[in-house]
Amino acid sequence: MISDLVLVPAEGVPLAGDxxxxxxxxxxxxxxxxxVSSRSSPRDRAVAAVFHRVGLGTLLLDLLTERERREDTRSGRHRFDIPFLARRLVSAIDWLRQRPETAEVPVCLFGAExxxxxxxxxAAERPERVSAVVSRGGRPDLAHDALACVRAPVLFIVGGDDETDMRLGREATEKLKGPSEIHTVPGATHLFQDPRDLGEVATAARDWFVSHLGKEQHSA
Known part of the structure; x- marks a missing residue:
């Protein structure tokens, strides 16, 4: 097993990752x-551990530097700059292609908030590399017109007690051209704070990723 603290270059800024x-x-x-710092999030680490048990590697990536997180705490400016965050994700996808242990394997994306x-x-920017996507209680509406360009299969995991996330997930599936589903966790809220709810999130995401590996999803 390889387990490294890494720095991912993104437009001249090193992003910390595990x-x-x-x-x-x-x-x-x-x-x-x-x-939120994915590297220090107990929830994200618990989800990653579930992925590891079935042979899926993980890159837990901080999309913001320490200074940017401090700025964002005051203003919220960076967390809602979706093109900015997406460019950093694309840089990470390209970086994985350059490492020998990950160069030839597909990339899956798991995003929250x-x-x-x-x-x-x-996923729309790198259709040839991204095999599947999972959104956990997030804001797919902020992707706007890019939804129609996503070819990878997308799973929206939403809490059964969060009507807003349910609505946003349904609206997003209507705009996507590729395969998509909504997985509802009964009784869960937006944050999936109950460990049992988080376990269901991890299991649903794991099964989605594994079931779509090796399939051609990127036809026009």
Whole structure:
């Protein structure tokens, strides 16, 4: 198993990440949140551990630097700049292509909060590399017209007690041209704070990624 603290160059800025490749990986899942540090998030680490058990590598990536996070805490400016976040995700996708242990494996994207919109933009930008996408309680509406350009299969995981996320997920599936589904976690809220709810999120995302590996999804 490879487990490294890495720095991913993105438009001249080094982004901190944790890369885990459990032997010959089936794919690498890039995990990101809009403003929260994915590397230190216990929820994201728990989800990543579920992926590792089935041979999926993970890159938990901080989309913002420390200074940018401090700025964002005051203003919220960066977390809602979806093209900005998406460019950093695209840089990470390209960086994975350059590493020998991940160069030949597909990339899957897992986004939460506003990064859920950013992963959709990134999937539209790199259709030849992205095999599947999962949005966890996010804001797919912020992807706007890019939704129609996404070819990878997309799973929206929403809390059963969050009517807004349910509505946003339904509206997004209507705009997507590729395969998409909504997975509802009964009784869950937007944050999926109950460990059982988070376990269902991880299992649903794992099954989605594994079921779509090796399939051609990028036809026009």
């Amino acid at each position: 890369l885990v490749v459990p032997g010959p990986a089936q794919a690498v899942v890039l995990i990101a949140e809009g403003a 506003t990064a859920a919109a950013a992963v959709l933009l990134a």
